[in-house]
Amino acid sequence: MVPPAAGADHDPAETVRADVSTGPPGRKEHRIRISEPLLGVEEETAVLAVLRSGRLTSGPRVEEFEQAFAAAHGFAHAVAVSSGTTALVTALRAHGIGPGDEVITTPLTFGATLNALLEVGAATRFADIDDDFLLDPAAVAAAITPRTRAIMPVHLYGLPADMPEITRLAERHGLTVIADAAQAHGALVAGQSVAAASTATFSMYGSKNITCGEGGVVTTPDARIADRLRLIRNHGMRNRYEHLMAGSNYRLTEMQAAIGSVQLGRLPEINRRRAAHAARLTTGLEGVPGLITPRQPADRLHVWHQYTVRLTDDARAGRDEVIEALDQAGVEARVFYPRLAFDHDCYRDHPRIARGDTPRAELISRQVLSLPVHPRLTDTDLDRVIDAVRRTLVSPGPEPHPKP
Known part of the structure; x- marks a missing residue:
């Protein structure tokens, strides 16, 4: 039977080992899975420490994880959220992208990229890719219209897009760049972290290079955008019951952050x-x-x-x-x-x-x-x-x- 040929970002079975017969009668070898996370005692210890602390959400582990993630990727600011998809939504909202705006992205991507754009009310225009599976800057240039507000390259399969050329193109046309780096933890372009000069979003889903089960991170060099990201993920509040804008609950838990910090070290x-x-x-x-x-x-x-x-x-x-x-x-x-x-x-x-x-x-x-x-x-x-x-x-x- 042919396994389902679907994007497995949300396939819980992909991280489970099973034994199958692959040789002579009586011999069994484990099934080689497409994805298996590297987890150990350190992650277990970190989770137990959170459980014993009694504080399960919005605490010091989240802050530690954010600081470590920012440092590991060469960013000034990292804001943890509940998933890679909410990372995209939060980033778009923080940049004020919504109804009437158009965003150019790649058609070879997981549905989360498109769903996030639709969720904020933006229009999506697709540009073609090159043989490296990534957005072709020339195709992006040809797709720009007067309504275009942003370019969203996707660093697919762990390979970064041509960010220098995409950034130059965006600067020429006054566009925002928000990179979907869900699959690109630690990737580099010209010696710099992916999208070092722009906003980028990462996923911590179970199949990613590092994981905390579910979770996401938005990184940015802009302190103003970072402040908006933190407001949006927490119901628009900077302090309890002080609503400064309409927001959502996109918070990461302390347990997820504790696992994520250990994974960053790996x-x-x-x-x-x-x-x-x-x-x-x-x-x-x-x-x-x-x-x-x-x-x-x-x-x-x-x-x-x-x-x-x-x-x-x-x-x-x-x-x-x-x-x-x-x-x-x-x-x-x-x-x-x-x-x-x-x-x-x-x-x-x-x-x-x-x-x-x-x-x-x-x-x-x-x-x-x-x-x-x-x-x-x-x-x-x-x-x-x-x-x-x-x-x-x-x-x-x-x-x-x-x-x-």
């Missing part, structure tokens, strides 16, 4: 492991006909939230066949994302969604396939992934793969 090692695993996969999959492996541009640091290949028309098997074959071998592969953001019944005729001309995104969405790259993989696991892909796509029969 981030360098997690990203190092992911990069090493990505390098091993790329070496092992070189030369497979019809398979394009991902690359890291020289000026950007990829943090490998997903290892995403492309299956072209020259491939020996189609995408569903590859997923089925890997499933039989005990390897989980997923499609992030099988449809473009606007290509769902609920969005197709929406009056605030302009599809635009996005032929590269349409092609690439039919080709992408993500393979396991998470930090809990062993060399043996990675060899199993490589062998399963090569057995499916290399003809005739299995072929020894090169060792890194």
Whole structure:
């Protein structure tokens, strides 16, 4: 049976190990999942400390987490919120983006990007992507209209978009940049943290490079925007019962913040492991006909939230066949994302969604396939992934793969 080819940002099953038969009778090997968080005793201890303190929300752990997150990403301000989606909504509201405004973004993204824009009342215009899966600055330039207020690049799969060019474009047209960095913890562009000169939003969902189950963070260099972010997440209050603006309850709990602080300490090692695993996969999959492996541009640091290949028309098997074959071998592969953001019944005729001309995104969405790259993989696991892909796509029969 082919696993559901859906965006798995909200699939609780993706972090569970199970045993499956993948070899001779009587032999069992664990199933290799697409995502498994790296958690340990430190996270357990941190949660217990919060429970024993009796203070479960809006306390010192949240403040500590925010300070640590800002420091780790080179930002002046970090504001913790309840999810990656509310991080997007809060950032848009803090910048005053709403009805009558238009935001340009990518169609190859999880639905949260589009949902956040619709929630604040903004219109969405989609621009095409480049072969790196990310917004093409030239396509963004062509999509700008007199109503455009902001550009929302998405740092997909852990690879940052071309922020220098997007920032220059935004400055020329007087536009705001809000980066969806949900999958890009620790990623760099030209040696700087993603969107260092703009507002950025991160997710702490269970499948991300670091997690606290659910949660999000908005980072910004602007103290005025940071103040608005804190007001919006807390019912518009700076002090209890002092409402300065209309707000919402987007607060992060003390337990989530305690887990997040421990995870931040693990981030360098997690990203190092992911990069090493990505390098091993790329070496092992070189030369497979019809398979394009991902690359890291020289000026950007990829943090490998997903290892995403492309299956072209020259491939020996189609995408569903590859997923089925890997499933039989005990390897989980997923499609992030099988449809473009606007290509769902609920969005197709929406009056605030302009599809635009996005032929590269349409092609690439039919080709992408993500393979396991998470930090809990062993060399043996990675060899199993490589062998399963090569057995499916290399003809005739299995072929020894090169060792890194």
